[in-house]
Amino acid sequence: MDFGPNKRESWKNVLTLAYQSLGVVYGDLSTSPLYVYKSAFAEDIHHSETNEEIYGVLSFVFWTLTLMPLLKYVFIVLKADDNGEGGTFALYSLLCRHARLCSLPNCQLADEELSEYQKDGISSISKSFLGSSLKSTLEKHKLLQRLLLVLALIGTCMVIGDGVLTPAISVFSAVSGFELSMSKEQHRYVEVPAACAILVFLFALQHYGTNRVGFLFAPVVITWLLCISAIGIYNICEWNPHVYQALSPYYMYKFLKKTQKKGWMSLGGILLCITGSEAMFADLGHFSQLSIKVAFTFVVYPSLILAYMGQAAYLSKHHINETDYRIGFYVSVPEKIRWPVLVIAILAAVVGSQSIITGTFSIIKQCSALGCFPKIKIIHTSSKIHGQIYIPQINWTLMLLCLAVTIGFRDTKRMGNASVLAVITVMLVTTCLMSLVIVLCWHKSVLLAVFFLFFFGSIEALYFSASLMKFLEGAWVPIALALIFSVIMYVWHYGTLKKYEFDVQNKVSINWLLALGPTLGIVRVRGIGLIHTELVSGIPAIFSHFVTNLLAFHQVVVFLCIKSVPVPHVSPGERFLVGRVGPKGYRLYRCIARWW
Template sequence: MSETATVVHEDSQSKSSGVGLLVAAVGVVYGDIGTSPLYTLKEVFSGHYGVQVNHDGVLGILSLIFWSLIWVVSIKYVLFILRANNQGEGGIMALTALARRAAAPYPHMSKVLVLLGLFGAALFYGDSMITPAISVLSAVEGLQLAFDGIEHWVVPISVIVLVGLFLIQKHGTARIGILFGPVMVLWFVVLGALGIYGILQRPEVLQALNPAWAVQFFVVHPGMGVAILGAVVLALTGAEALYADMGHFGRKPISRAWFILVLPGLVLNYFGQGALILENPEAVRNPFYLLAPNWALLPMVALSTLATIIASQAVISGAFSLTRQAIQLGYVPRMFIQHTSSQEQGQIYIGTVNWALMVGVVLLVIGFESSSALAAAYGVAVTGTMLITTILSSAVVLLLWKIPRWLAIPMLLGFLLVDSLYFAANAPKIFQGGAFPVIAGIALFILMTTWKRGRKIIVERLDETALPLPLFISSLRSQPPHRVQGTAVFLTARTDAVPHALLHNLLHNQVLHEQVVLLTVVSEDSPRVSAGQRFEVEAYGEGFFRVSLHFGFIEEPDVPLALSLCHLVELDFSPMRTTYFLSRETVIPTKRIGMARWRESLFAFLLKNANSNLKYFKLPLNRVIELGTQVEM
């Protein structure tokens, strides 16, 4: 479930070879799902679920894993979900924007879909904390097999590795990112080689390719069959990354990497671990590492740790990218976004998100102490996001696409059934340690909806005292104020009213500039906006102009740069002649109808600590005047 800092733009894709792009996709997209063999079978046979370590039990589990990879990842995500793109962009926020557009004729449905998408995005942050914790813990735990008495060092070593990973984020990952692809290719090759080594010892495990073994497992263990999906889902963690990173690499490289390298490597390794368990039932304590020869144990621990760091890096970077999208769409307060690469636009760093994730990850490692304990809590956020993705994509397919209903509905019902089973199997984990991602998701969902609702209320309150623009301009004709040279740009969300900053400036300074521009920045549901659709300009006379700048939800709203490309004879946006006027609202919680008092206080806190428009829109520091306004909620 991740996006990444290592971005390959469309223009560079054409210059890259197919093999190079495939290798890059392996390194970026498949780190999370690629490290799942470290802990999946160990958790399945840990004793929590009562699965017998015998011939039928092993083959039943292997069949469930194999056909889950085929149905959920290969068919649902690779062959279907990857086609539900928003102008080439994927991920839960891009899909939410697409679903909102599809359901536009049905306002109530559109609102429900947006709320579902927001909750899915909120669950992603919970998953962004669990993934690094469980991945690094499971890799470091391999040291227990090599050295006696090192158990008490596993948690400290894991914490050191993870803290180091978060500390380097602000310096960028471009240099180490070059290693992502080759290392992960080596990782999947080693997975496959170890799997083949194990399968040769007990070739009968290949019988699990027959789905009858999965069906038989459900028939013989009807109650356990559903519950065990709570562990089998660990093999699917990271499937959402296929969709989230589509905008970076395109559908074809991601699909080819899956079928050519990743899927074979994973299946071979799972079957090799299963063969080892059949040969030696005691190996269930850590079948991944015990599958390797003794001489290869320490190299495998080193390679596994490196692979889990790459997987964690992708998740962390995904949190940065998702946050930027949410900011652009108006669901998260504006934060300072630092670019860590002069070439790659997607390599960004958001300090607030980074440190919040680090605190959450360290607390998880210290609190759960082992990958097995974390695995019991894992899966709630993953399956919740998978189910929400299916629901949102169903709206897109049924309302936007032209696929025949007789074909689309059975397929979507199949996806919903499997996702619902996985979610139902993981739901009990909420009361067994899995409450953390749910609580984190609910908290973030409240923050996002409170911010969105609060901004809407502010606009409504300001509208109550707003002066219609035509009336204001007509009053200027009868009583013209003193005009000074230059261009004044007033940022405002309203397109038909006078900004409060303009009224305050006129009231206190008694002057107007020769050119007055009322600027509205519009964030679109699409990821990018073409240069021809960037501007909307309307002249009102008396030197007044209405300008709307449109940006996609993955673009940076650089207002001065965009205005410099606006070639109108009447307007001069040269830096030394342009002054930007901003209105900074201060919220006063009251008993007026709007939000609950505690949400109003929360919104006031978020507004106070949000990054200012000055930095967010990249306005020049020495050409900005901020005027305050108090708003009663």
């Protein structure tokens, strides 16, 4: 699909996908104002009459949103797609193809002749000496290749962990608005059942596919963004028109200087303002680069900045008590419209969980294609957008885990601690892999890659250190989930490689098969026999056992190999490679079916 700006129809497609992306990609990021201030002030930080704490949090939020989602993802990371696919494992797949690292055991040079593969413009020679040296080092040392795989698996598993935690915290934060009209005892009995019912409804919708869900959810997100923008503008004009001064980075310094350790630990809560940013990259296969950039730059980003400025303006003039921070977002909403906003917020929270769920589907598909996840049923829900998929087993597994987290934690503080660690770990892994992509795939200067790694890595390391301090207060959950899924993926990948190596070592030569016929008196029976194998050359050992035990095989035998290739689409003329095995009279053939 061509998204060039010179074609009117192309822009129509871009705007349509941008509209859909609001309901799928940005729901989570858009609902972050519900819980950021509440989580940031959970460390017993109370603002003084000078409002340095409020201004400091706003300054941190503004620059975090600007540097991470806008600068890092929109302008840099989104360009590192793997034939249209995004996400942590897409970066690993990209590196595997450019640096000839170990990925699929049965890969062939013929796969690189696919038309879609050639669009990527792979060059096996880096333009710099340091780039060539790095490439050679990675190709020679198996240990480095394994470490790179483990790093990719950690990032991937953290995304899956985020897929469990994000729906829980988004929905739980939204229903906390009931606290305004109920007693604490009543709210406690209503909050968890309401959140669980909403979560079950959300996961039950997934089988309709990204296309339908996107059109269904996009109006909700647009309404929510307009709502928080309008409330933000109202609060700025009504309470503190000079709150824009807090956007200065000087207030970050004053905040940390005054609050010290408590302020540093509160950075985990502030980081929640960018939860869902990784979904922009993970959901890339569902949309396009340009549509995701347009939606974020012109709609999502300005709306969020206005919303956070509005909350800061309100809180800077209302020094009441810590109840403001316990309720968070809803106290800054004018009382006359609180109930309508509560309803919209709950709907937006349901939508907010969509981005990470669809991102999890995409990443699981990539892992399965590269032999790092058990084979599962993948349903393609769109005939036009190749990346729009639905995986039933993963969907219901996420739902069960999400309900367990909701019932187990029962408060946004521990859910936030868990979600933050998952988010920042994924970002750190993405930064490390992107630095390699800059050198090995884009053939840019090593100094540029080092600058990228140091600049973004230092910011993320600061947030990571603050998040890790909350290990016992909920942050252990994503680590436990990542450990479980990492072991499953690594063991499956290891077993896949060992199985293929065994098949290669024990495959039968065609000369052995030709000499076997006259010796045993093998009979050819009518029909066509299909022998499934992972081998792309040679005759599998299982066929020799079949022949020597039954002393018969079909008149026509086809060795069928079904393999995944790392491209978004294989044209009909390139999907099958068919060739003869042995002399013509034996009627033995090999068929390699390539899918994506």
